[in-house]
Amino acid sequence: MADDRFQPVARVDEIEPGTLACVRVGEIELALVRVGDEFYATQGHCLHLQGPLCEGRLEGTVLSCPWHGWQYDVRSGENEFDRAIQLETYEVRVEDGEVQVAL
Ligand code: FES
Numbered sequence: 001m002a003d004d005r006f007q008p009v010a011r012v013d014e015i016e017p018g019t020l021a022c023v024r025v026g027e028i029e030l031a032l033v034r035v036g037d038e039f040y041a042t043q044g045h046c047l048h049l050q051g052p053l054c055e056g057r058l059e060g061t062v063l064s065c066p067w068h069g070w071q072y073d074v075r076s077g078e079n080e081f082d083r084a085i086q087l088e089t090y091e092v093r094v095e096d097g098e099v100q101v102a103l
Contacts, residue, residue: 006100022054041090
């Protein structure tokens with residue numbers, strides 16, 4: 001049975017390995033991250049002061065907020081300095097060259 005939780009957000013070839021993009025599903029803004037051939041999606045705004053995470057800097061699996069540098073592991077959403085602080089993360093899959101996120 002089709003899993004209709006998944007929504008298309010980008011084409012695989014639009015996002016180079018080691019980069020990220022701002023994507024939106026309805027009202028929800030997300031940061032879509034590509035590490036090698038794996039994709040991850042987190043909420044789009046930082047838990048500090050709502051900085052735009054999708055405009056942040058990616059090193060490996062660590063995403064740094066562009067405003068004040070809070071860092072998160074995109075695999076779990078956990079803050080690198082305080083693991084009690086955790087971004088919302090979303091399941092991602094690739095189908096027919098399309099990146100899809102489950103909300
Ligand atoms: S808003 Fe992200 S570190 Fe301050």
